[in-house]
Amino acid sequence: MDYHFSKYQGTGNDFIILDNRPNKFPKNDTNLVARLCDRRFGIGADGLLLLENDKSADFRMVYFNSDGKPGTMCGNGGRCLVAFAHSLGIIGDTTSFSATDGLHHASISGDQVALGMSDVKEVTTKKNAFFLDTGSPHHVQLVKDLKEFEVFREGRRIRYGIYGESGSNINFTEQEGPDTFAVRTYERGVEDETYSCGTGVTAVAIAMHYAGYTKSTEVHIRTRGGDLKISFQPEEKGYGGVVLQGPATFVFKGVVK
Numbered sequence: 482m483d484y485h486f487s488k489y490q491g492t493g494n495d496f497i498i499l500d501n502r503p504n505k506f507p508k509n510d511t512n513l514v515a516r517l518c519d520r521r522f523g524i525g526a527d528g529l530l531l532l533e534n535d536k537s538a539d540f541r542m543v544y545f546n547s548d549g550k551p552g553t554m555c556g557n558g559g560r561c562l563v564a565f566a567h568s569l570g571i572i573g574d575t576t577s578f579s580a581t582d583g584l585h586h587a588s589i590s591g592d593q594v595a596l597g598m599s600d601v602k603e604v605t606t607k608k609n610a611f612f613l614d615t616g617s618p619h620h621v622q623l624v625k626d627l628k629e630f631e632v633f634r635e636g637r638r639i640r641y642g643i644y645g646e647s648g649s650n651i652n653f654t655e656q657e658g659p660d661t662f663a664v665r666t667y668e669r670g671v672e673d674e675t676y677s678c679g680t681g682v683t684a685v686a687i688a689m690h691y692a693g694y695t696k697s698t699e700v701h702i703r704t705r706g707g708d709l710k711i712s713f714q715p716e717e718k719g720y721g722g723v724v725l726q727g728p729a730t731f732v733f734k735g736v737v738k
């Protein structure tokens with residue numbers, strides 16, 4: 482079987498994207514997805530996204546981590562899928578699409594995609610960290626000297642040590658200004674550090690506001706792969722109006738067996 486794919490990246494978080502409106506992709510074939518994402522034996526990516534038909538929205542997003550298993554919401558992936566849908570002429574400059582955590586609204590202007598994220602119902606404070614769900618589960622921890630921090634070793638230890646098999650994504654952050662933070666993420670399902678994690682930087686922005694490290698409701702995050710902006714509104718319980726904005730870029734397209 483030939484698979485026609487496009488490769489996109491959003492601040493260095495990279496994805497294989499396929500148009501699965503014909504509904505022909507074998508979604509249960511974990512080994513196939515893992516092989517396509519393999520950086521030696523396949524195309525190479527942090528995850529794989531399918532664009533599918535949806536009865537009540539412009540399209541449906543289906544996401545797999547590079548381990549081949551279905552993931553939860555992917556913020557950078559969602560932004561790249563909007564850019565892909567726009568390139569196919571499926572959408573104009575605004576869209577609504579469905580994903581595992583519900584309906585998302587987004588807009589695209591040039592290479593910038595602004596993606597509405599799920600409301601955050603609760604932020605849990607732990608010993609020296611925070612836990613919240615932004616469509617995927619995230620542990621957020623402030624560290625010193627982030628550049629030298631052992632993200633893989635410490636991320637893996639926490640991901641399996643505290644969160645067990647179902648796991649969590651693990652974000653380490655260092656404040657750089659009143660509304661600016663640097664973030665590095667150990668991503669569940671990739672089981673490695675990624676250059677950026679969209680639901681992760683969203684979790685950091687909200688956790689830092691919740692804990693009083695920033696008063697701003699528009700937070701700038703620097704990741705290894707580039708810069709993202711997260712805006713949100715504090716609500717009675719939790720946060721709403723959450724928007725993740727940043728670049729989503731086409732890299733190449735091809736056919737793979």
Ligand SMILES: N[C@H](CCC[C@H](N)C(=O)O)C(=O)O
Nearest residue numbers: 552553555556557617679680
């Ligand atoms: N690995 C995450 C999903 C992708 C998150 C990340 N790529 C993003 O941009 O949000 C999980 O399954 O929990």
